Amino acid sequence: MSLNNDFAHDCVEMIHGGGGRAMRRLIDDLFLQAFDNPLLRAGDDQACFQVAPGRMVMSTDSHVISPLFFPGGDIGALAVHGTVNDVCMAGAVPLYLSAAFILEEGFPLSDLRRLVLSMAEAAREAGVVIVTGDTKVVERGKGDGVFITTTGVGRLPDHVHCSAARVAVGDKILVNGFLGDHGVAILSQRENLTFEANLRSDSQSLHDLVAAMIAVEPDLHCMRDPTRGGLAATLNEISQQANVGMRLHEKTIPVRQEVRAACEFLGLDPLYVANEGKLVAFCAPERADALLLAMRSHPKGRDAAIIGEVIEDERRMVRLRTGFGGERVVDWRSGDPLPRIC
């Protein structure tokens, strides 16, 4: 093969992960150019940077998704948003990312370039710098196109203490907008499903919304992004960690009509569907209205709502007051969501 990468026609080959000239060329021509910054350009095996006094936050996440490109995003941008948001949920300001790619032999270089450019753009928007990375290639059939692992670090202001352990009885529960957009947008693109939905993934970095929230309410008790398993999994996790129960009010939970319709069609529950640009926040009840106002004043929180409150419950259950007037438990999901038969 020629060492010059033809990004329009070539595919990933085993030699791209072999540690030789071809790998160097791919890194130089693609990753370095897209993510360009002095720390990465130094070309060392690690990134060396000054650490400000105080607490640092670190988080890592592996991203596997099918399809790799979907309405409203792709795995590249998602890999940035996912880790940036995990760092942000501590109330931290995200600073640096690492990115490790596992590429499958035969993956088109044109698609790889699209993903990497999208990733670079997402990093710029989030104000983070991709300072170190890794590339491996696996044989055809042993991967799913591309897997990306990102690790992020950020700086936590001294006065911020966001943790599930701080969630207390009486706290109000807020979300920043419509739930389930990402999961349904992905499902609508799966090859064995043929329903049409004009939905886009909500994949986005929440760094600026979090900053606006912290500015208004520095004493935020907890934030978490309800990704896999949706709102239900996130609230159950926090209930267990904080030894509390929760009561949600179905009428106040924002879910788009398209998402509700798709969930009806597939026999799924929007509370269990994944999100990539949403957060759940807990704060003292007397601060909830001010926090809600601040969220709604931000473009990424325009549809924010107070959806429930934390209650005392030794069984640590999440309960839902249905719009129909009854009450039910919102339990952990079991395994993958499987559509009902009829």
Add this chain to the structure above:
Amino acid sequence: MKYIDEFRNGDYATEVARRIHAEADPGRRYRFMEFCGGHTHTLFRYGIPDLLPDNVNMIHGPGCPVCVLPMARIDAAIELAVRHQVILCSYGDMLRVPGAHRTSLLKAKAQGADVRMLYSPADALRIAQENPQRQVVFFAIGFETTTPPTAAVLLKARQLALKNFSVFCNHVLTPPAITGILEPAQQAGERIIEGLVGPGHVSVITGGEAYESLAQRYHTPIVIAGFEPLDLLHAILLLVRQCNQNRHDVENQYSRAVTPCGNAKAQSMVAQTMTLRDRFEWRGLGWMPHSALRIRPEFADFDAEVRFELSPSDARENKACECPAVLRGAKSPTECKLFATRCTPDNPIGACMVSSEGACAAHYSYGHTR
């Protein structure tokens, strides 16, 4: 969605619930069985039991297609995937149901079998066309609702003269299952339910008249209901009224979808491709005559039971599992010793804990703390 919202209106629900409270005689007991698993799901998802008087109780019936399939049939499907190495296609819920020795299609898949989850039998046909060198089997289950789509793919497969496609047919029928519940009680001189919420989607195919003789023979009112929460609440009100008036008629609450005679085209496709089995085993109800369908001899080329040699199963149900009694309406899920202890949705022992339509799974997921 506006149309759906109207069937979930909390204000209407309050009003219908008020009428049920007003009309239910405090001096009598109303036990109503919802036959269909979809109704069980709706009951719990919307917290409907909270809205009913204490003497109006819902009992879950055998209408979950995943729950009523006996272990031996699951074993046969696993054998098709593992020993015969076919591409085995089925609906999602079916994949988790345990067969003998705690295996399942999902576990077989993890160990290398080619098991694929489908949303429609038409996808199985497509997979067969795309893989001419592989045998593709559609693991068909369900009541009258899911039978016509299976019939449609059988007709299409014959038209395409596919050599590598077959159906493992496990379609079952609703009226014999209702008989299986009510007949033993009648013979024993017992009354186990005062009324029945008739299946909605099934009745779209069969028509409402299919239940007339059952209502008369067992002196049991039947109200066919849709799957929206207000449908169900309204059906309960109609059943209370019939009980109070000592009537036992078939009423059609789901008139926007169900007609007296049902869907003639669907019935015709099923009649062309399938015929009654002499008998079929149901989990919980045992062997029942003329309670299921098999593929007609004219379509034998597309019948997996003809094409593949299947071994007899040594399946044994867990003796402590109360799924059979739950399916007959004889016990509530919480009366089973395994419920929420050894048997959970993450680790189901019995089939009723697998499907979201199963009574045990619904109890566990939506209400097991109450």
